[in-house]
Amino acid sequence: MRAVVCTALGDESTLALAEVPPPPLAPDGVRIAVRAAGVNFADMLVISGKYQFKQMPPFIPGFEVAGEVLEVGPEVTICRRGDRVMAVPDFGGFAEQVVARAVHVHVIPQSMDFAVAAGFPVAYGTSHHALVAKARLQAGETLLVHGAAGGVGLTAVEIGQALGATVIATAGGPDKLAVAMRHGAHHGIDYKSEDIRERVKALTDGRGVDVVYDPVGGPVFDASLRCTAQDGRLVVIGFASGTVPQIPANILLVKNLTVIGYDWGAYRRRDPSVLRHSYRQLLDWFDAGKLKPIVSQRLPLAEAANALGLLKARQATGKLVLEL
Numbered sequence: 564m565r566a567v568v569c570t571a572l573g574d575e576s577t578l579a580l581a582e583v584p585p586p587p588l589a590p591d592g593v594r595i596a597v598r599a600a601g602v603n604f605a606d607m608l609v610i611s612g613k614y615q616f617k618q619m620p621p622f623i624p625g626f627e628v629a630g631e632v633l634e635v636g637p638e639v640t641i642c643r644r645g646d647r648v649m650a651v652p653d654f655g656g657f658a659e660q661v662v663a664r665a666v667h668v669h670v671i672p673q674s675m676d677f678a679v680a681a682g683f684p685v686a687y688g689t690s691h692h693a694l695v696a697k698a699r700l701q702a703g704e705t706l707l708v709h710g711a712a713g714g715v716g717l718t719a720v721e722i723g724q725a726l727g728a729t730v731i732a733t734a735g736g737p738d739k740l741a742v743a744m745r746h747g748a749h750h751g752i753d754y755k756s757e758d759i760r761e762r763v764k765a766l767t768d769g770r771g772v773d774v775v776y777d778p779v780g781g782p783v784f785d786a787s788l789r790c791t792a793q794d795g796r797l798v799v800i801g802f803a804s805g806t807v808p809q810i811p812a813n814i815l816l817v818k819n820l821t822v823i824g825y826d827w828g829a830y831r832r833r834d835p836s837v838l839r840h841s842y843r844q845l846l847d848w849f850d851a852g853k854l855k856p857i858v859s860q861r862l863p864l865a866e867a868a869n870a871l872g873l874l875k876a877r878q879a880t881g882k883l884v885l886e887l
Contacts, residue, residue, distance in 0.1 A: 565887075566623045566658035567867040572612035575871040580864065583623070585660045590636040592662045595648060599681035599861075600656045601627030602870045602883040603714075604803070605828075609654070610871075615828075618654060624867075625656025625885075628663075629671065629680035639665040646670050649680040651688075651831060657867050659887055666835045669842050672850045678858050682714070682882030684842070687854070689800065689827040690718040691841040694726065694776065697823050698796045702727025704773035707763060707790070709783050710803055711748060712739035714882045717857065719776045720748050722845075725853050728774070731766060733759060733783070746855060754783065763790035771795060781806035788814050796821045861886050 564585050571577045588594050606624050608614040618624075629649040632642050642648055642665070649671050652663035671680045694700045706723040710716035711732030723730040724747030732748035734740045740751035752762045763772060771792035777784055781804030787797055788811070797820060802808075810822060830838055848854045860883050862870050870883045 564659040565864065566655075567625070567864060568621050569610045569618070569624055571620050572610065574611065575607070575868040575875070577610060577620075578624075578868045578871075580867075583658070586655060586662045588634060588636055588662055589664070591638045591665050592636045593639055593642060593648070593650065593665050593668045594633040594635070594660060594662050595628060595630045595650055595668075596633050597628045597656065597659055597661055597887055598630040598677035599628070599887065600625045600864075600885045601682040601685060602867070602874055602885060603627060603685055604801070604874060607871055607875055623655040623658050625658070625661075626652055626654055627681060627685050628652065628656040628661055629677040629683075630887075632668075633660070635665070641665050642668055642670055647673070647675075647677075647680075649684050651684050657864065657885060659864075667831070669839075669846070672846060674850055675846075678861055678884045678886060679856050681884050682858055683845075683849075683856060685827070686715045686718045686882065687722070687845050687856070688838055688841055689715055689825070690722050690776070691845055692827060692830065692838060693798050693800065693823075693825045694719065694722055694774070695841070696837075697825055698774045698776075698798050700726055700728055700774050703729075705729045705731065705767060705792075707731045707733070707772040707775045707787065708743075708748070709733050709775070709777045709779045709787070711743040711751075713778065713803070715778050715800060716776070717743065717746055718854075720746050721854050723747070723776075724749075725848055731763060731772065742857070746857075759783065759786040760790045767792070774798065776800060778803055780804045780808050784808040788820070791818060791820055794819045794821075796823060798823045798825050800825055856882065858882050858884050860884070863887075
């Protein structure tokens, strides 16, 4: 089968298209004919050797796929041959076939095409579980989403709106803000030309926001601490800015703030069953038209390196997907 292989740790230039044997099928495994694979920031960390779980070359990156079930192991009951599924394998997604554990495989509705499904589980799964199970966002509360036009931030906008929250989106530039507004944001803040703290205070009559969803870090995190309401919750998703913020504990004390670290991958590894509830609700919302994922670019498998380069340069609005 064709696969994209990481030949040495480094940047995307270490990736090469090659012919490799199909992976073996485990008793709890599902073999999937991959029709599309999602491209994620974590893929860049894996091939550079900076991810928390290291793979040694040669290996096939990619841990977000969609396709058709080819065969299942004897212990598998959640799907069968021919089912249309999305899955989150440990690795190996950038290939014509992948084997994933059944617990990481989810049957998708007929209304969802493979490219959309391939970019769905990580971003939407992260935002839903973070906002529902960790931040406990409630209808009527106000949610501030940073990086709101990006692959993860945009899902938080849609999920916040679906949960009945008032959503304030931040992004860099009017075009990106327009994307967030089309997907459910009630207010937009251009961080390139506006002061986040002052705009949030103006939009909330000085009260501040109940929940902050922050995949950016850096100065954006600092501004969030100062525009969060009493008893607010700030969810740390990542550090796309490249700067890991330091938290002044006095602000937490004075405002009774809760800062919540969230690593979706830890739940996937430790207890993936808790995420199945998220996917049931998310797929129902999608089928009902409440979620409208954006696939910003669809590239062939052979252009995996180019796709990662685009992601690194932050030139994607929504998800980048490889199609087979």
